[in-house]
Amino acid sequence: MTLAPENGGTARGFESEGESSPEKLLTPVLSAFWDEDKSWTLDVYQRHEGYEGLRKALTMSPDDVIAYVKDSGLRGRGGAGFPTGMKWQFIPQGDGKPHYLVVNADESEPGTCKDIPLLFANPHSLIEGIIIACYAIRSSHAFIYLRGEVVPVLRRLHSAVREAHAAGYLGKNILGSGLDLELTVHAGAGAYICGEETALLDSLEGRRGQPRLRPPFPAVAGLYACPTVVNNVESIASVPAILNRGKEWFRSMGSEKSPGFTLYSLSGHVASPGQYEAPLGITLRQLLDMSGGMRPGHHLKFWTPGGSSTPMFTDEHLDVPLDYEGVGAAGSMLGTKALQCFDETTCVVRAVTRWTEFYAHESCGKCTPCREGTYWLVQLLRDIEAGKGTMADLDKLADIADNINGKSFCALGDGAASPIFSSLKYFRAEYEEHITGRGCPFDPAKTTAWADKPAEVNA
The missing domain is CATH 1.20.1440.230 (NADH-ubiquinone oxidoreductase 51kDa subunit, iron-sulphur binding domain)
Known part of the structure; x- marks a missing residue:
């Protein structure tokens, strides 16, 4: 489920208490038309200004595109939050080697569930972002490394790639720009370790997926020992909107050091789990307010801000700004914005x-x-x-x-x-x-303070 009002982006300062409708805090961009019929098709995507960002990018020089993305403040949406434009800038130019872009779609951490629905409902946003990124880093071959178990997403990605080829967005001389680009969709075999970028590269090369010793880093010696950029799905899918609507528009959302919009995955013991696209810096309290809160009769006990690999928070952290700096200062990591919420019945x-x-x-x-x-x-x-x-x-x-x-x-x-x-x-x-107590106090067979006081617990 995605809450996506029709009124587009919201400026910084969205936390105002005077906001009459919680849904107005949302900034649907990637999720703006997920609920439309056949949202994954090229026709629907083009009706929503699809591939307009690419056309604008192709009027700029590759270095200017990198600088533009860097100036927008876009940070990686895969966990670490490293600046996307800076990562592109690390690729050496004039080295005589092929350059590669690899999109990490091996989403598999407990609680993380944003990339798969994005690819399922709007695959062309990723494809357009890939073309822009490849133009910027001067690459003629890109790869999407997808978690192999999600066969329906794999089929939609293949279909979207065929559509893009037929429309002239992939292949030779894209839109008359002289850019040639082939896009390979690769299905992994289901290993969580392949979400680590160097293990992913080894797997893509046909070897056992295990992390590499660094340096050298992928930007110098990545796929096939050539300069490689590895980005998350959401990072690349956000690029077309930035090129199309402008870096100032992107920076009008979020915080100064963590600008823009992002997908928050709300799951667990909540009334309305789903994807909520909002500016960076929104709080869990605000997300719960607009989603109906915890399940009826229960209250929040602990939660993760970015999946199971990030230090957990408690109900004392409901008002922590969900951006990279705010979550870091509170002692955890924003990660993939996988907000797993657990109520008082959880051990x-x-x-x-x-x-x-x-x-x-x-x-x-x-x-x-x-x-x-x-x-x-x-x-x-x-x-x-x-x-x-x-x-x-x-x-x-x-x-x-x-x-x-x-x-x-x-x-x-x-x-x-x-x-x-x-x-x-x-x-x-x-x-x-x-x-x-020789066992779990939450065991229904045991008589504990939790079992003795249900009214207090469920208040």
Whole structure:
């Protein structure tokens, strides 16, 4: 579900308390026509100014396009928030090597669910952005690395690529500009580690997906040892609107250091889960207000600002601005804006155990801290959840997480450690209750304070 009013973008300062309708906080751009019949087709996309951004880009020099995107302040929407234009600028020119653009569509982290619906409903926004990006970095071949399980999205992407070819947007001499571009859609085999950009490149080359040692970075030696830009789906799909409507328009939304619009994925124990496209800097309280809040009779206990790999927040953080600086200052990361909301019926230990089991399963095994550390975290957490743990296990959990965090080959280890650190920080008492009470206090078979006071809990 997407809430998308018809009145376009909203200027900075959207948090005004005088706003009469919460929906006016939204800024539908990528999601503006998701609910239209056959929104994924070229005809519908062109009715909404599709490929106009490309036409404007082709009147500029490649270096000017890079500078324009850089000046817009667009930051990567895949997690780290690195400036998109700056990443394009790192590609060396005049080196005599082919240049490649690789779009990371291997969306697979628990809670993250924005790229797949975007590709399903509006694939041409990505294709247009790819063409603009390839023109800017002087690339003649681009790749979309898609998670292979999402077959319906794969089919729509193939269909959209065929439409773009037939209309002259792909292939030889695009729109008479002299630009030649081929676009390959590649379906991965379902490995979370391939979301890491260098593991993705190895997989794309036909090898086992494992992170590479850096340097060299992909901008110097990426796909086939050539200069490569790896961007997230939403990052590239946002480029056409910036070129078409202007960098000043883009900067009128969001905050100074985190400008623009983005997709917030609201999920969990909420009344109306879905994709909410809003300016960076909106708060979870505002998103919950416009979506009907938590499910009836329950209240927020904890939530993640950017998927399971980001440190969790509690109801004390409802008013944290959801931009890169605001979330970082509060002790977490914005990540992919996957807002998983859990109410008071959720056992924190159980949730963290399930997340950690995921990371242990998806570890590629290349480095010892992650391979061994995630395994032992799971063993400890399972014992604690089952009431077999000791108080010493809590310090051991923190110690193992500390030996993984910042010491693994890629960010998977950091992601596995984040829920451990943050849950012990905010909910250590719940871990202790599992140990002293010999099991989960949320077990319906047990008589606990939670079971004894349903009216208080559900107030």
